Amino acid sequence: MRRTPKSAPEIDERVYDRLSNALMEGKLRAGTKLAEHKLADALGVSRERVRKALHRLAADRRIDIIPNRGARVPSPSAEEIRAVYQAHRTLEAGVLLQLGTSLSEAMLASLEEHLRKERDAARANDRALSVRLSGEFHILLVDALDNEELSRFIRDLLSRSSIMVSLYEHAGHSACGVDEHAAIVDALRKGDPMSAVALSRDHFTHVQERLDFPETVSAPVNFEEIFQN
Amino acid sequence: MRRTPKSAPEIDERVYDRLSNALMEGKLRAGTKLAEHKLADALGVSRERVRKALHRLAADRRIDIIPNRGARVPSPSAEEIRAVYQAHRTLEAGVLLQLGTSLSEAMLASLEEHLRKERDAARANDRALSVRLSGEFHILLVDALDNEELSRFIRDLLSRSSIMVSLYEHAGHSACGVDEHAAIVDALRKGDPMSAVALSRDHFTHVQERLDFPETVSAPVNFEEIFQN
DNA sequence: ATAAATAAAAATGTGCACATTTGGCACCGT
DNA sequence: ACGGTGCCAAATGTGCACATTTTTATTTAT
Numbered sequence: 001m002r003r004t005p006k007s008a009p010e011i012d013e014r015v016y017d018r019l020s021n022a023l024m025e026g027k028l029r030a031g032t033k034l035a036e037h038k039l040a041d042a043l044g045v046s047r048e049r050v051r052k053a054l055h056r057l058a059a060d061r062r063i064d065i066i067p068n069r070g071a072r073v074p075s076p077s078a079e080e081i082r083a084v085y086q087a088h089r090t091l092e093a094g095v096l097l098q099l100g101t102s103l104s105e106a107m108l109a110s111l112e113e114h115l116r117k118e119r120d121a122a123r124a125n126d127r128a129l130s131v132r133l134s135g136e137f138h139i140l141l142v143d144a145l146d147n148e149e150l151s152r153f154i155r156d157l158l159s160r161s162s163i164m165v166s167l168y169e170h171a172g173h174s175a176c177g178v179d180e181h182a183a184i185v186d187a188l189r190k191g192d193p194m195s196a197v198a199l200s201r202d203h204f205t206h207v208q209e210r211l212d213f214p215e216t217v218s219a220p221v222n223f224e225e226i227f228q229n
Numbered sequence: 230m231r232r233t234p235k236s237a238p239e240i241d242e243r244v245y246d247r248l249s250n251a252l253m254e255g256k257l258r259a260g261t262k263l264a265e266h267k268l269a270d271a272l273g274v275s276r277e278r279v280r281k282a283l284h285r286l287a288a289d290r291r292i293d294i295i296p297n298r299g300a301r302v303p304s305p306s307a308e309e310i311r312a313v314y315q316a317h318r319t320l321e322a323g324v325l326l327q328l329g330t331s332l333s334e335a336m337l338a339s340l341e342e343h344l345r346k347e348r349d350a351a352r353a354n355d356r357a358l359s360v361r362l363s364g365e366f367h368i369l370l371v372d373a374l375d376n377e378e379l380s381r382f383i384r385d386l387l388s389r390s391s392i393m394v395s396l397y398e399h400a401g402h403s404a405c406g407v408d409e410h411a412a413i414v415d416a417l418r419k420g421d422p423m424s425a426v427a428l429s430r431d432h433f434t435h436v437q438e439r440l441d442f443p444e445t446v447s448a449p450v451n452f453e454e455i456f457q458n
Numbered sequence: 459a460t461a462a463a464t465a466a467a468a469a470t471g472t473g474c475a476c477a478t479t480t481g482g483c484a485c486c487g488t
Numbered sequence: 489a490c491g492g493t494g495c496c497a498a499a500t501g502t503g504c505a506c507a508t509t510t511t512t513a514t515t516t517a518t
Binding site: 008009055056059060067083084086087089090091092093094095097098145147148149150153157197 | 237238284285288289296312313315316319320321322323324326327374376377378379382386426
Binding site: 008035036037047051067068069070 | 468469470471478
């Protein structure tokens with residue numbers, strides 16, 4: 001045992017995580033072919049391990065696998081992107097409605113604490129951080145319901161939209177208005193869930209409006225560079 | 230080639246479907262061990278095929294897999310069951326709110342057509358059919374939004390609750406009131422989504438109330454018998 | 459020169475043999 | 489009788505060789 005003996009399941013998890021993160025961070029452009037052998041070399045593991053991770057990602061709908069043709073980073077159509085945001089919008093409406101009747105003071109506090117962080121990031125012009133915090137706001141909302149199923153769904157949607165965001169670089173998903181988030185929290189604090197729902201609706205409309213159209217891309221990629229860490 | 234040459238992916242799909250159906254129909258009791266070799270024999274395919282299907286089901290959260298310990302039909306706790314219904318309740322609230330602003334006459338018609346089928350099944354005392362139709366009602370609702378993401382989530386929740394229903398045999402998920410479904414459709418027709426949401430909420434509350442407590446079971450099973458068809 | 463056909467190369471998919479881990483059982487000592 | 493220890497059988501996990509399919513490159517014919 002050289003360094004970390006690492007039991008098998010841990011290796012699997014690590015392979016999956018590295019691929020997952022690369023997708024999240026937009027390091028793998030849409031359309032990129034994910035060849036098993038090349039990834040295995042880049043990650044320093046056996047092809048079977050990569051295989052498993054790819055199939056897992058496919059089950060999560062994070063990548064596309066076509067039988068006998070391999071795996072690719074999806075290039076979602078404008079329509080599919082719209083569907084993901086629409087789903088999030090609909091789901092959050094349900095969440096906010098539910099929260100209206102059961103939102104503790106402590107949770108309101110942690111929401112407001114989060115808003116502060118968002119404002120700081122916006123003021124510091126830290127785009128990457130802003131994007132992350134902006135997503136976490138919506139996670140915080142659903143987590144407040146303490147329902148694992150719902151939280152999973154939202155995380156699912158966010159992990160998929162992250163790919164989309166990277167497709168449309170300039171689109172300021174980052175600019176995902178802090179003020180609009182704040183308005184939602186305000187409505188909740190005032191015990192007015194219907195307003196919160198309406199505000200959330202508007203918010204998603206704005207986010208969607210900022211999304212522009214796709215340029216289909218398919219460039220060669222240096223996996224070693226991406227996974228060198 | 231004896232009968233159906235069946236290309237490989239078709240076989241995979243069939244294995245998955247047969248296991249999936251057995252779970253849906255409650256033929257595999259909670260706690261049942263799903264040994265790879267035994268299932269392979271019963272289904273007449275290689276162990277690897279079963280393996281793949283089991284991992285797929287695990288990714289769907291339809292079964293539990295513990296590393297090096299194999300797969301089992303889950304025995305969800307009362308708390309987990311509550312969470313699934315709660316999630317469905319919350320999600321459907323969002324769906325109904327959204328439907329309020331965009332429900333075509335054609336869809337209302339197909340909903341009412343469905344209600345008729347439900348009533349027929351209830352009158353005929355066909356429990357199995359009633360259960361199935363009752364679930365399909367909620368699928369019909371979300372499908373009306375024509376959003377694949379949302380439809381997937383609902384199907385996900387339903388496939389998981391089916392295991393739970395079979396855990397509590399007597400619990401009349403079947404009795405999932407036809408009248409309550411009808412009331413929801415009525416509210417939608419009247420263009421009163423808030424009432425629809427409230428009715429849906431009550432509906433889920435009633436369904437949950439009918440669920441009783443678990444008896445932990447773990448009996449030996451004859452796979453050949455279950456999969457003989 | 460274009461297109462069809464064919465052959466070679468590369469990538470994915472599969473079964474099997476073997477390694478690893480787990481669970482049960484007998485044995486032993488207290 | 490009880491709890492612990494070690495061994496054996498059984499089940500899961502993994503790497504590898506080979507089969508199948510797709511893609512690319514080359515040749516040939518019109």
